[in-house]
Amino acid sequence: MSSPTAPGLPPGLPPEARPAVELEAARRHYAMGDTVVRALDGVSFRIGRGERVAIMGPSGSGKSTCMNLIGCLDRPTGGRVLLDGVDTAGLRDDELAALRNRVIGFVFQQFHLLPRLDIARNVEIPLFYAGVRPAERRRRALAALERVGLADRARHRPAELSGGQRQRAAIARALVASPAVLLADEPTGALDSATGRTVLGLFDEINAAGTTVILVTHDPEVGRSCPRVIRLRDGLLEEA
Ligand SMILES: Nc1ncnc2c1ncn2[C@@H]1O[C@H](COP(=O)(O)OP(=O)(O)O)[C@@H](O)[C@H]1O
Ligand SMILES: [Mg+2]
Numbered sequence: 001m002s003s004p005t006a007p008g009l010p011p012g013l014p015p016e017a018r019p020a021v022e023l024e025a026a027r028r029h030y031a032m033g034d035t036v037v038r039a040l041d042g043v044s045f046r047i048g049r050g051e052r053v054a055i056m057g058p059s060g061s062g063k064s065t066c067m068n069l070i071g072c073l074d075r076p077t078g079g080r081v082l083l084d085g086v087d088t089a090g091l092r093d094d095e096l097a098a099l100r101n102r103v104i105g106f107v108f109q110q111f112h113l114l115p116r117l118d119i120a121r122n123v124e125i126p127l128f129y130a131g132v133r134p135a136e137r138r139r140r141a142l143a144a145l146e147r148v149g150l151a152d153r154a155r156h157r158p159a160e161l162s163g164g165q166r167q168r169a170a171i172a173r174a175l176v177a178s179p180a181v182l183l184a185d186e187p188t189g190a191l192d193s194a195t196g197r198t199v200l201g202l203f204d205e206i207n208a209a210g211t212t213v214i215l216v217t218h219d220p221e222v223g224r225s226c227p228r229v230i231r232l233r234d235g236l237l238e239e240a
Contacts, residue, residue: 018085020103020181020212021047021070027078028065039065041235042079047214049180052207054223055216057232064185066232067216071183072100084180101130105174105211107184111166113158119145119169120154126177144172148202164195171202181212188222200225 024044030037040062047053057063068074069081072088075096081088084103088096105126113122123141132140145151148168158166167187174182184203188196200222207213215222223229231239 018049019046019082020049020051020084021214022082022085023066023069023079024082025079026066026069026076026081028062028069028074029077038235040069040076040232043232043235043237044079045230045237045240047212047230049212050207050210051228052203052213052226053215053228053230054226055214055230055232056218056223057238058218060234061232062235063216063218063232065235067183067185067214070181070214071104071106072096101126101177103180105177105179105182107167107170107174107182107187109186109189111158111163111170111190113166113170113173115158118155118157119150119161119172122158122169123173123176125173130177140176141172144176145169147175147206148172162195163191164198167191167195167199168202171199171206175206175211179211181214182206183214183216185216186219187215188217188219193221196221 025042026040026044027042028040030039043066055063055066069076070083072083075088083099086099088099091099120138120141123144124137127137127140142151142154145154148171150165150168150172153161153165158169161169188199191199203213203215204225215226217223229239
């Protein structure tokens, strides 16, 4: 029996053997007038399913560029980026968005919760875009809030929560559609260090339950919380 494979995969490779993320000599160059900024200049690595990885490097090293490629917010100008075995270069915009919605949950430094919606409605947003019906959206949002210890805050607005609670709400939103990969950009950057540690503990729990976790950071403490560090410098891979 042959298993169905996505375009660009070797035939017969079962889904569970696909890396969650694969970069092959990935480049992202920006044309700036007469000069070219080599934000990423030929970077290769794989992140397997279920890994917990920090992508680190100093300011300007290419971390956000790398995150945008992994998160299907951008495409490489050279080389290949594969997400769940799918080569993002070959996809139309709507296909790229569909892949992003299926595979990735995003967490941002500044939470990006909508201030006029209560926490439960904020958490429901990815399910709204996925076309899930209201009662089911509410049920799954409350389950995600339960997971992050915020079930009793469902009816509160973001302004009524502490920074740590807001980030936990944002993590519930990232988890609610059951993505294979949780991708976080400086997730503790806006938190004090004790609260940051609590949030890192939550990523550990989420990872232990099977979700691939990728934390993009310049914070050494976040790096130490991960078994593997991918290090960038000047758009090149320094350590993988
Ligand atoms: N849209 C853009 N246009 C031009 N240059 C960019 C753009 N985005 C990033 N860069 C440049 O690419 C390099 C890497 O940026 P970035 O990925 O944001 O690094 P980091 O997140 O590690 O600070 C920097 O030199 C930055 O100035
Ligand atoms: Mg950055």
